[in-house]
Amino acid sequence: MQSDFIERPIGTRDYAGCEMTRKRDIEDRLIREFELWGYQSVETPLFEYAETFARGLHRDEDERLLRLFDREGRTIALRPEMTTPVARVAATLLGSETLPLRLCYCAKTYNGRGGRVQGPVEVPKAGVELIGDSGTDADAEIIALMVDSLRETGLTEFRFALGHMGFVQALFSVLPPELRTRLRHALIAKDLVAYDAILASETQSAPAGWLEALRVMPRIRGGVDAIEQARSIAFVEAAQQACDEWQELLTALSEHEVADVVHLDLGLCLDHEYYTGITIEGYADALGQPIAYGGRYDALLAQFGRPAAATGCVVHVERVLAALDEEGCGVPVHRLYYSAGTRSVALAVGRELRLLGHRVAVTSVTPEQNVDESGLVDTWTPTDPSGAWAFLAAGGTVTASDEHFAVVCQEIVRVLGQESDLRC
Amino acid sequence: MLTIALAKGRILDATALALASAGYPVPNDLAESRRLILEDDSRDVRYLLAKPVDVPAYVEHGAADLGIVGKDVLHEKQADVHELLDLRFGVCRLVVAGWPNTDVGAVKRVATKYPRFTTDYFRRMGRQIEVIDLQGSVELAPLIGLADCIVDLVETGRTLAENGLTPLAELGTVSARLVANRRSYQLRATEVDAFVEALRQRSGGAAS
Numbered sequence: 192m193q194s195d196f197i198e199r200p201i202g203t204r205d206y207a208g209c210e211m212t213r214k215r216d217i218e219d220r221l222i223r224e225f226e227l228w229g230y231q232s233v234e235t236p237l238f239e240y241a242e243t244f245a246r247g248l249h250r251d252e253d254e255r256l257l258r259l260f261d262r263e264g265r266t267i268a269l270r271p272e273m274t275t276p277v278a279r280v281a282a283t284l285l286g287s288e289t290l291p292l293r294l295c296y297c298a299k300t301y302n303g304r305g306g307r308v309q310g311p312v313e314v315p316k317a318g319v320e321l322i323g324d325s326g327t328d329a330d331a332e333i334i335a336l337m338v339d340s341l342r343e344t345g346l347t348e349f350r351f352a353l354g355h356m357g358f359v360q361a362l363f364s365v366l367p368p369e370l371r372t373r374l375r376h377a378l379i380a381k382d383l384v385a386y387d388a389i390l391a392s393e394t395q396s397a398p399a400g401w402l403e404a405l406r407v408m409p410r411i412r413g414g415v416d417a418i419e420q421a422r423s424i425a426f427v428e429a430a431q432q433a434c435d436e437w438q439e440l441l442t443a444l445s446e447h448e449v450a451d452v453v454h455l456d457l458g459l460c461l462d463h464e465y466y467t468g469i470t471i472e473g474y475a476d477a478l479g480q481p482i483a484y485g486g487r488y489d490a491l492l493a494q495f496g497r498p499a500a501a502t503g504c505v506v507h508v509e510r511v512l513a514a515l516d517e518e519g520c521g522v523p524v525h526r527l528y529y530s531a532g533t534r535s536v537a538l539a540v541g542r543e544l545r546l547l548g549h550r551v552a553v554t555s556v557t558p559e560q561n562v563d564e565s566g567l568v569d570t571w572t573p574t575d576p577s578g579a580w581a582f583l584a585a586g587g588t589v590t591a592s593d594e595h596f597a598v599v600c601q602e603i604v605r606v607l608g609q610e611s612d613l614r615c
Numbered sequence: 616m617l618t619i620a621l622a623k624g625r626i627l628d629a630t631a632l633a634l635a636s637a638g639y640p641v642p643n644d645l646a647e648s649r650r651l652i653l654e655d656d657s658r659d660v661r662y663l664l665a666k667p668v669d670v671p672a673y674v675e676h677g678a679a680d681l682g683i684v685g686k687d688v689l690h691e692k693q694a695d696v697h698e699l700l701d702l703r704f705g706v707c708r709l710v711v712a713g714w715p716n717t718d719v720g721a722v723k724r725v726a727t728k729y730p731r732f733t734t735d736y737f738r739r740m741g742r743q744i745e746v747i748d749l750q751g752s753v754e755l756a757p758l759i760g761l762a763d764c765i766v767d768l769v770e771t772g773r774t775l776a777e778n779g780l781t782p783l784a785e786l787g788t789v790s791a792r793l794v795a796n797r798r799s800y801q802l803r804a805t806e807v808d809a810f811v812e813a814l815r816q817r818s819g820g821a822a823s
Contacts, residue, residue, distance in 0.1 A: 352801050381697040384792060412804050456801065474798040479677015480695070481797055 202304055202312030214315070214512055217344045218297050221317040221506060224340040225295035228332075230319050233294050235276035241266040244275055246494040255303040257312075269301035273318055274465075274488065274503055281322045282495035290323025290499055297508075311509070318485070318505030322492065325500030327436050330469045330487060331443035337473065337483060337504050338449040345515055348476035350452050352412070353440065354459025356466045356486070358421065358433035362405055365397045365427075378409055378460035401426060409458025415441065417455040433468075440469060465491045471504055475514035482510045524550045527613045540613075543600040617660045617799075617806050620679035622667035622688070625770075626705035626791050630683050633702060633791075637817040639810075660810075671696060671794070680799035681810060686789035687768055691731050697800045699811050700793035707789055710782040711736075712775050713757050713764030719783050722763035726756030733766040736786045754778045 257269040273296050281292050297317040321329045363371040377386035390406055404424035411420045418437050425431045444450040461470050468487030475482045485504025492499040529537035541553040621630050631641050653662045663679055670684040671694030685705055711719050726747040727733045737744045747762050756762040
């Protein structure tokens, strides 16, 4: 019989060693950068009532929700994303705080495996939400903050594509609702062949010029030139407004000095029902899959009783980890051994080294452990035979109040290698 | 440099022809060659020769920027890629086939290489059927009673006929598609768009 207890559920993973250090480092850097921009960290429960999430879910996310029952028999679910819980917090716990609210988080989210999804079930994400500001300056801030945060993790080659749900909806507005849904699903699936086929079969639904505009729309990508192209097919007021917003956004982004890492993609359609305005998606050159996504969701907060405009973005921590070059994890851990009688010295040395920022594990030498009698194994090269280590190795002892103590610690720090085994 | 994953097998010859007429000639011995990577320095492209079912994965994960593969495989794999162009070659019918007197509305077990197409088709008929997922020689299944019928691609219908089977219903037609990786579509837009345009003009402005 297979022993399940020793395996992990499919789609989950363990982290340890260098990879864990790098992941933690990325998360720390992202959160630190978010907080530097004035965003407050929030934490929400791992699971909530399923109805809470139902307010923000997209099509197959609902099917993939990992559901459980609480003791009263109510359906609860592991959070599939963080925007909805953060919106709930903004409307309840922080309901009396003045808008705008700047909130950030670093949390694991859960997507059950349904249909084609072969990806991870447990997905660590770090994100920001700016709630209560409807201007494009807020969208620009989110993008600029994201660019800074990704750079802070060490990523250099990446870009953001900017879409606008308002533009897409405005161009679709002339069509019957059922057709809009089909076209939107084709755009979400990024299936331009199906999109064209639908348009080709619906020649009665809109004027020929409008259909042609719909056909070229999702293929337009670029900078300011793309806005000009967008204007040329923006037949309704709402579409012109979206173009104005793109224009304002690009101007603001150049003042943030990040305009060089963004471009427009008119066909960008994210798989979440709640997006209402500018949408963003980030890509790293080193990775085939998007590393970040987000956008404006002006209708979600009202679902929780506090109507407010909002925008945000979330980073896929594991994908950033994968996109970064494999580099060493930097900080070595030193081991400090003690035997009978030297424990107080070892503990004192350990304290001192930690104060200096070194990572030290203090551990007793058991009879089985073959630690070299000279005190140091392998990595130790006594650069100063008369130094502190020789003093210790020769059986000398110090206490924290001893006049030798500071000298001993300084000497140890001076000769600490990448990873040292020291013996007191 | 663009990396383009090509599906070996059924559509490879047509793919080579299409590429050549779009200004991207590939070596003549493509099908016979055992090399898996071919480089064309003059056009700054590199071709990967992959098993058709693997092409969506190469493109989804960004090992290839673009891929040319049949819609049959693409639909089954449901990869997260941009589907940019219907190349209009490698056209095949996807059919339900079985003994001549089989009632398609009453079958219970269906053998196929295309479980997703099959399940969708019968679900639309309001039927839940048992799918037997096979990798090849699907025609064998009804012959030995493993399944009531099959769902498979048909080009000429000869294999079916030689085994006494006949097409009973058509699910649709499939053809070769050009797909793009999500990162490459955004970050290598100029190169990707140029390649798409070259192939689009070649396929007579079809579908894009």
